[in-house]
Amino acid sequence: MAALRLSDDHHVWLAHLSSEDLVNEDAFVQFLEDIVQSLLELEHKIALLEGSEGNPVNLLLLKQAVAGSASLLIEAAKRDCAADSVGLYLQSIGIPERRVRAFRGVYASRKQGIRELLSRISINLPHIMDVDWRLDWAVKSNSLSRIGEPNYQVELQTLAQTEGLKSIAFGLSVEELQDLVWNLKSAIKSVEKHCQ
């Protein structure tokens, strides 16, 4: 796997994590947790950024620290890096040992969540989310005085990145539904075979 590497800017920004003036020791873990949470939830606010009043220089440095940390977390999660490599990386830019340990801890516990978020940002076909069905007994119609045939209506609920929730509805005879189920079951069998 290629070595973990960030741009020079991010490098400099990450180095702000060493500063006791910006983030004190007690608030450090919460600060990192807030950063992760703000990646996962758009509305989540980072307490330190919200509460920071007065010194605009400090606010700028804090924002840079957030950007640097977020980049490291995302890049490491993207590459599926172990917590150790993240620790080594932070050590190499001179972050104190206690803070490196805290960062490693947060990364290790939240890595999976970040990866799940990242895997959703991709080229995605509409996903099938659920299915609805209805069974009708067709009795007669304007053109046929007697039909006497069961008929299924199936509606697939889909979710697409750009189009949101949609549904696709179609009709099936009993035989056609049997065929569809048979197809899905053979797909399940293939999954089971390959998981062993």
Add this chain to the structure above:
Amino acid sequence: MMLLNIDATLRDQLQVIEEVDVDTAQEFCQFALQLLEKGPQPKLLEKAAMKLNWTAEKLQTILEAITELARRSAKDNTIDKEEVSTVLRDAGISPTIAEVLAEFCSSSRAALHGYLHNIHCKTPRLKRLEWRLEVEIASRTVQNSVKPHLLLQLELENSQRSSKVHTLQMDIPTLLHVTEELEQALREVKSTHARKIMRNIK
């Protein structure tokens, strides 16, 4: 009581067939069925009308009348060839032409039934299904991933016979859930309730 009803308009239209011989009448029947299956074919109609020295409209009206007769006779299974022939003769159609038309109604019954069946349902039908099992192993945003999913391609056809292809994907837990739901749907058609309804409402 006769189930087949031929009104004055249809009778008048059908009587025009008397102008041609039996072979041509049979050709008309085949042409009518062809139009029903393939939709309007103005060029072919024009050519056939020219051969007869007729206008295309006149031929079109006759073909529509034949189709209408076949549709009415296919509506109910109890209408047989004999009845069609009798009703036509009663309406003043000559026995030979009546025989040709009755024969056509009975031979095209299966094709018409399939056609009429599709008319009444507006929702598209599932025409073709293709699937492929895939495992996503990397993307621009995530490397070293193992994400199995099922890729599905559904071709749906509506009552106007135009089809649309949908390409979808579904993760494995959803696949299990959807399959389970549809199996339940299949079991339902064999349930006591369903059997009772199917036996009693006809």
